[in-house]
Amino acid sequence: QVLFVSVAGADPVLVTPRLVVHAGEASQSTIVETHADASPDGVAVVNAVVDIHLKAGAFVDHVKVQRQSAASFHVSGTFAHLERSSTFTSHAVTVGGRIARNDIIAVLDGEGAECTLNGLYVGNGDGLIDTHTTIDHAKAHCPSHEVYKGIMAGRSKAVFNGKILVRLDAQKTDAKQTNKALLLTDDAQINSKPQLEILADDVKCTHGATVGQLDEDALFYLKARGIGAIDARNMLIHAFADDVLNGIRADLVRKTTMTLVEQVLGLPS
Numbered sequence: 001q002v003l004f005v006s007v008a009g010a011d012p013v014l015v016t017p018r019l020v021v022h023a024g025e026a027s028q029s030t031i032v033e034t035h036a037d038a039s040p041d042g043v044a045v046v047n048a049v050v051d052i053h054l055k056a057g058a059f060v061d062h063v064k065v066q067r068q069s070a071a072s073f074h075v076s077g078t079f080a081h082l083e084r085s086s087t088f089t090s091h092a093v094t095v096g097g098r099i100a101r102n103d104i105i106a107v108l109d110g111e112g113a114e115c116t117l118n119g120l121y122v123g124n125g126d127g128l129i130d131t132h133t134t135i136d137h138a139k140a141h142c143p144s145h146e147v148y149k150g151i152m153a154g155r156s157k158a159v160f161n162g163k164i165l166v167r168l169d170a171q172k173t174d175a176k177q178t179n180k181a182l183l184l185t186d187d188a189q190i191n192s193k194p195q196l197e198i199l200a201d202d203v204k205c206t207h208g209a210t211v212g213q214l215d216e217d218a219l220f221y222l223k224a225r226g227i228g229a230i231d232a233r234n235m236l237i238h239a240f241a242d243d244v245l246n247g248i249r250a251d252l253v254r255k256t257t258m259t260l261v262e263q264v265l266g267l268p269s
Contacts, residue, residue: 012045142173
């Protein structure tokens with residue numbers, strides 16, 4: 001686990017951490033990257049970069065939790081380069097920051113490489129969460145999977161731009177991308193833009209985006225079985241978030257992250 005804590009006093013601070021990971025051939029690793037503020041009142045500007053290079057057959061499970069204060073700013077870039085038969089999984093959870101911008105770029109540069117990009121962003125107040133992902137299929141026989149979900153409340157705003165690029169030599173690519181957003185208030189907003197750029201002709205690629213409110217039929221179903229309106233609403237929000245968080249292998253990290261989501265949205269534990 002790598003923990004970055006920004007300590008800001010009366011004046012804002014600039015923090016520029018860089019994390020470089022070289023995953024050797026056939027190695028396995030789990031990396032938990034956490035960004036937090038020492039004080040809820042301090043203002044930090046974080047400009048973070050993560051470089052991950054996976055040799056043949058390597059496996060890297062990367063979890064990023066951004067839990068900075070509502071007054072801080074966070075801009076980050078995560079770059080993964082995958083060689084033959086390597087596997088990279090990313091779970092990015094953003095629950096803090098006045099403005100948070102996350103760029104995640106994965107290049108599948110060896111046959112049989114596999115990439116999974118999953119994320120959950122939760123906003124409240126009047127913050128902005130901006131997410132841009134790119135999966136670059138440079139070689140053949142490489143599957144990729146991507147599920148990003150957002151839960152927006154208050155006057156918060158979010159942007160999701162997910163791009164899948166399939167190059168000319170990347171035949172037999174199998175790429176799937178999904179973005180779903182849940183708006184809990186009338187003033188919350190999200191702009192979603194899934195993209196496919198396909199230069200090869202023997203591929204299977206899908207993408208989709210949905211934005212909506214809580215399912216009224218599901219709420220009615222729960223309330224009809226004796227569950228209170230508030231509990232029913234919270235159950236549906238938990239289920240929506242669990243779809244992404246359940247992919248985090250470390251139990252403690254998964255439970256802690258759900259607690260953060262509850263705190264941001266004011267949900268009972």
